[in-house]
Amino acid sequence: MAPAARTRVCLVALVVALAFLFLLDGGVHAASSAAEQRRRQVRSLLRRLNKPAVATIESPDGDTIDCVDISKQPAFDHPSLKNHTIQMMPSCHPQQGGLYNKSNDVAHSALTQTWHQNGKCPENTVPIRRTREEDVLDIVQRYGRKKWPSSWSNDPNRYDDDVPDAASVLRGHQHAIASAPGDDNYYGTQATFNLWEPTVERNQGFSLAQLWITSGSYANNDLNTIEAGWQVYPGLYKDSHTRLFVYWTRDAYNKTGCYNLICSGFVQTSNQIAIGASNSYFSPVSIYGGSQYDITILVWKDPKQGNWWLQVGGQDLGYWPSSIFSKLSGSAASVDWGGEVASSPDAGQTSTQMGSGHFPDEGFSKASYIKNIQLVDSTNSLKSASGVKLTAKWPMCYNVQNGTSADWGTYIFYGGPGKNPNCP
Structure with a gap:
């Protein structure tokens, strides 16, 4: 075990x-x-959970950051990684052909690291937020795992009438997403995510924008996913800031997978960014009708080593080793982009906002967007995603629209307020 x-x-x-x-x-x-x-x-x-630290940094916001030897990080508790040789950098990056012009109306955000005020982690270490006793109570309840699956578009049977308690599950998690055509092999994706700080109704709920890279199915309990994006999750982070997160599973969210570095799997190589820590949040975020901010996230399969690398805002942060997956040890069958909100399935319709909390037809500076949506092909080249399929099961609560332009390539606007007079 x-x-x-x-x-x-x-x-x-x-x-x-x-x-x-x-x-x-x-x-x-x-x-x-x-x-x-x-x-x-x-x-x-x-x-x-708390690995021995080479150095310890007390953050002004109250967190303790342990600089852990890169070879002793939580990833290597995974049985498939006992003899793993760390890949310190990708062998190459996807070819950046066909990139679109940058809009002058948007500022590109960076990760703000409060703990840097009091020091930095040495080379060959990775920064990890120290787990506290009060955090353990949350781990008891969730152990960092999503309660319900995320990439709904990859398994249409998820909505069938024979799914147990399908209505309550649907109310628990709601999505507004775009999906790549399911008739190809994919080796990654890059997209630019508009940053917002949506209101989350309850501590145990969350609101996020992310990409999903998937293969396998729920029916066979072998759904593999790689996920990355931003989220507001008061129950996990103890505040309402917009934060970078990563996630993975190899068995349809049954026994494997977790957020960030809470369990083994994701190998971090950067000594600059504490993924998911309470002081690693995106700042500033967009203002309704005002300044807009976004950040670009790239996940791709290294063509030589086979690992799935993560880059955020131009920084390579680490990778998911191919050996922890079954289906994603090769290519991906599907890629999705969009928003998700979660609440208790028995709580009724939630007023948790998705994206900006406004519907996509309000457009730029008011609705949340994901732009320059691209796919990595078998030649390790980025190409614009075309023919995307849209999914919004409750469009009067949360919706999604797509389009293309010379500046933004393939893009979507998505989101909504949740509970409202037209939302059942």
Whole structure:
């Protein structure tokens, strides 16, 4: 059993044991014993999650950043990576043919790292936010995994009537996305994402904009995904800032996969960016009817090593090793771009905003966009995505529109306010 799986089993067993002890005795002694057992379990888990640090930086915002030896980062807890040789840089980048003109109306954002005010991580280390005891409670509940699948467009059967509780699942996660034609092999994608800070109704909900690179299916429980983008997720990050995130799974979100570096898998190579840390957020973000900001994200399969690399704002941050996947060990069958919101499936319609919180027909500076949407082909060249398919199951809540232009290439506007008089 993988370390992440063992940790989840341990945590679940802990929660069950604590509840049983408390209900059985109902007394001070039982509560005291349970509390002590919890402390021991928490300390054990934190020792696993927080790798030994070469250097430690206290961030002004209260976070502790551990500079961990690059060869001892969480990725290498994965059983497939025990003898993995780190690829320090990609063998090459996709050929940038056919890029479009930059608009003078948009500023290109960068990752703001608050902890840099107090230092930087040395070479051959990676910055990782130290996990705290209060974070462990969230790990117990979610272990960094999405509760419901994301790339709905890749499996049309996901909407069939025989899907258990399909209506509540749909209300739990809603999407407005564009998908590449499903008749080709893909080796990556690049797109420029408009940055916003949408309002999220509940702590356990989130709002995001991302790309999905996928292969496999839900039906066979072998859906492989690579995901990257920005999100607002108060329950995970303890605030409402817009943050970079990464995610992956190889079994349709059943047992594998997690956000950022919470579990093994993603190999970080950059010593500059703490992915998902509470001080790594996009700033500034766009203003309705005012200044617009965006950032470009590129994911591509290294043609020599076969690993899937991530570049954000021109910086290579790391990669997903091909060995952690089954279907994505080769090419991808589908690529998607767009927005997603999540809330409790039994909470009814959510007022969580997607994108800017406004519908796509409002256009530039008011609706959120993803532009210069490109695909990486088998020659490691970028080409404009054409013939995209749009999916918005609740268009009166969240919708998506597409178009092409000389400046923006293939683009979409997407989003919406969620709950409103026309949204069921």
